[in-house]
Amino acid sequence: MGDIKRKFARGVLIYGVSIGLSLALVLAVLALLGYDVGRAFTTLFFTSFRSAFGFRETIKKAIPLMFTTYAFTIPFMIKFFNIGGWGQMLFGGTAVTVVSLLLAPVGLPAIVLVPMLLVVGMAAGALPAGVAGWLKARHDINPIISTIMLNFVAFYTVNLAATADRFKDPTAGHPITIPLPAAATLGTWWGIPQSILGAVAAVVFVHLLLERTRLGYEIRAVGYNENAARTYGINFEKTILFTFLLSGALAGLGGTFEVMNIHGKLIEGFAKTSGAQYGILGILTSLVVAGNPLSVPVAAFFMSVLLVGADSLQRVMQVPVEMVFVSQAVIVMSVVVLRTRLSGKGR
Amino acid sequence: MAFVNVLLTQIVTYTTVYTLASLGVVIAGRTGVFNVAGEGIMLASASAGFLAAFFSGNWLVGFAVGALMGALLGAILIFLHETFLVSQFILGISLVIFGSGISDLLYKLVMGVRLQAPIAPATPDVTIPLLGRIPIVGAFLNHDLIVYLMYVLVGASWWFFYRTKRGLETRAIGENPVAADVVGVPVVRRRYIATIVGSACIGIAGAYLPIVIIETYAPDIAAGRGFMAIGIAIFASWKPQRAFIGGMLFAAIEVISFQLQIVSDQIPFQFFLMLPFVAVLAVMVLFKSRIEFPAAVGKPYSRE
Numbered sequence: 001m002g003d004i005k006r007k008f009a010r011g012v013l014i015y016g017v018s019i020g021l022s023l024a025l026v027l028a029v030l031a032l033l034g035y036d037v038g039r040a041f042t043t044l045f046f047t048s049f050r051s052a053f054g055f056r057e058t059i060k061k062a063i064p065l066m067f068t069t070y071a072f073t074i075p076f077m078i079k080f081f082n083i084g085g086w087g088q089m090l091f092g093g094t095a096v097t098v099v100s101l102l103l104a105p106v107g108l109p110a111i112v113l114v115p116m117l118l119v120v121g122m123a124a125g126a127l128p129a130g131v132a133g134w135l136k137a138r139h140d141i142n143p144i145i146s147t148i149m150l151n152f153v154a155f156y157t158v159n160l161a162a163t164a165d166r167f168k169d170p171t172a173g174h175p176i177t178i179p180l181p182a183a184a185t186l187g188t189w190w191g192i193p194q195s196i197l198g199a200v201a202a203v204v205f206v207h208l209l210l211e212r213t214r215l216g217y218e219i220r221a222v223g224y225n226e227n228a229a230r231t232y233g234i235n236f237e238k239t240i241l242f243t244f245l246l247s248g249a250l251a252g253l254g255g256t257f258e259v260m261n262i263h264g265k266l267i268e269g270f271a272k273t274s275g276a277q278y279g280i281l282g283i284l285t286s287l288v289v290a291g292n293p294l295s296v297p298v299a300a301f302f303m304s305v306l307l308v309g310a311d312s313l314q315r316v317m318q319v320p321v322e323m324v325f326v327s328q329a330v331i332v333m334s335v336v337v338l339r340t341r342l343s344g345k346g347r
Numbered sequence: 348m349a350f351v352n353v354l355l356t357q358i359v360t361y362t363t364v365y366t367l368a369s370l371g372v373v374i375a376g377r378t379g380v381f382n383v384a385g386e387g388i389m390l391a392s393a394s395a396g397f398l399a400a401f402f403s404g405n406w407l408v409g410f411a412v413g414a415l416m417g418a419l420l421g422a423i424l425i426f427l428h429e430t431f432l433v434s435q436f437i438l439g440i441s442l443v444i445f446g447s448g449i450s451d452l453l454y455k456l457v458m459g460v461r462l463q464a465p466i467a468p469a470t471p472d473v474t475i476p477l478l479g480r481i482p483i484v485g486a487f488l489n490h491d492l493i494v495y496l497m498y499v500l501v502g503a504s505w506w507f508f509y510r511t512k513r514g515l516e517t518r519a520i521g522e523n524p525v526a527a528d529v530v531g532v533p534v535v536r537r538r539y540i541a542t543i544v545g546s547a548c549i550g551i552a553g554a555y556l557p558i559v560i561i562e563t564y565a566p567d568i569a570a571g572r573g574f575m576a577i578g579i580a581i582f583a584s585w586k587p588q589r590a591f592i593g594g595m596l597f598a599a600i601e602v603i604s605f606q607l608q609i610v611s612d613q614i615p616f617q618f619f620l621m622l623p624f625v626a627v628l629a630v631m632v633l634f635k636s637r638i639e640f641p642a643a644v645g646k647p648y649s650r651e
Contacts (some may be wrong), residue, residue, distance in 0.1 A: 150624075328444075
């Protein structure tokens with residue numbers, strides 16, 4: 001019991017100091033630039049809760065953010081960095097767009113089409129992540145490099161699909177495809193995207209997988225002590241490949257939902273919010289919770305609160321959104337430093 | 348022939364960016380610091396360097412500020428790593444995000460919105476007499492001073508690491524910091540110096556993009572080159588002279604794929620734009636057996 005209390009106190013200290021530090025920094029800069037500091041503060045933290053619109057926007061951002069946060073968190077459990085959550089999201093979104101537009105003349109009903117597209121999106125996200133996992137397991141190439149390089153490949157793949165004669169919207173000035181057939185899209189409940197069901201299912205799935213299955217046990221064992229895990233016969237290469245495939249599938253699903261539920265078509269730059277890539281924001285969110293998969297949904301929600309606040313800050317007070325972006329990086333560095341310091345070990 | 352010369356001149360221009368950035372990664376890596384913050388440093392230095400050059404009207408001031416910005420971010424990285432033993436990779440990734448945020452923020456706050464894109468002051472070219480007129484060779488010798496600085500830095504770091512006692516000591520830190528410490532090499536001080544100097548090199552590479560190459564600032568101007576620099580450093584087995592060869596290889600891939608994109612109408616141009624990024628991975632797989640790492644790169648060192 002004392003241990004839990006101490007852990008809690010430590011958590012309060014770490015997050016309190018970090019958020020306080022970065023908030024003080026942001027507010028000091030805003031004050032120097034002549035903004036109304038009090039108003040900036042309330043806008044940043046309470047926009048999400050002051051209107052139904054603000055709350056819906058928060059959920060809309062939290063769903064894809066949760067998926068990219070998982071995408072970073074799961075390989076991070078075995079100390080590998082998947083920087084490619086963004087690219088995996090793009091691949092997922094591109095694949096469902098291409099498949100549903102190609103199948104549009106067939107006219108499949110939603111009950112068949114939607115599950116099929118979800119599988120396609122997950123597979124398309126798992127593909128580049130699997131390549132990165134394979135490059136690590138087979139050729140010892142650092143996933144930081146491979147996943148980033150594949151992000152650029154993903155970016156141009158979106159551009160390729162969104163400008164292809166067959167798919168492009170000829171009236172748009174930006175690379176955008178024609179809309180997906182109605183059967184391939186998802187709706188909303190009181191403004192909340194239906195993909196929230198998929199997000200909840202993903203949380204339950206990841207939780208059960210990591211806590212209740214042999215594979216989850218192996219991942220945690222490798223993360224805890226790679227050499228010991230190897231000695232006890234855990235196939236390290238297989239664990240690497242699996243974590244990357246899983247994280248890619250989750251990021252791919254995030255991209256799939258963005259296309260099927262939010263935009264209804266493929267738009268270049270769709271996997272961004274508040275001027276930042278969901279992939280980068282997922283990395284930040286994951287680092288804040290130290291790659292603990294159980295905290296991911298909560299962390300993604302709070303990060304979205306800040307993002308909605310940042311959007312509003314830009315709209316209402318003309319404060320550049322990058323301000324919040326920079327402060328989030330400061331929070332992360334501060335949390336990481338404090339955590340390493342207080343736990344007395346480097347990660 | 349003239350076409351080859353023009354192409355080669357352009358390749359040398361881009362080589363400057365890739366080589367300086369990967370040289371920065373190499374220098375820090377030799378002391379065991381794996382600096383993955385390159386993309387963030389390049390972006391922050393591009394913004395700060397461009398603004399300084401624009402408002403001072405002097406390209407040299409721009410590069411000085413770019414180098415300083417790089418050194419500052421490098422100092423943050425090494426300070427947090429050495430003091431708190433936080434993972435270099437986590438710090439590096441955080442700094443990438445910090446740098447990409449700060450670059451646009453700084454530009455928006457200082458420059459604001461302008462109808463016409465602000466243009467960087469011209470960086471004068473310096474031609475080497477006689478040699479500069481020889482075809483092919485001349486393509487390396489008709490450039491601004493930063494290109495020559497790149498040649499000097501590559502040569503100087505090779506000379507330092509492989510021809511001086513201090514360089515040997517410094518390399519020992521990257522291979523085995525405990526042994527280096529035992530024989531009296533100031534491990535922590537050298538790591539500070541190497542990371543800060545290396546990050547300044549990356550900063551110059553970042554400032555080169557808006558000041559010389561596109562002559563104005565644009566968001567996300569580094570476009571992944573800071574990350575590719577890490578790939579080049581690995582491909583180069585963390586050797587300065589090979590960082591130049593690697594830098595030239597990727598500059599050639601970038602310039603040639605850009606040319607092919609214009610010429611070819613059969614293959615969608617996006618494939619050519621993907622090429623440099625796929626090439627990084629291909630090169631790393633192909634040369635896998637020849638790549639050597641400093642044994643302790645990326646690992647924290649503490650006397651305790």
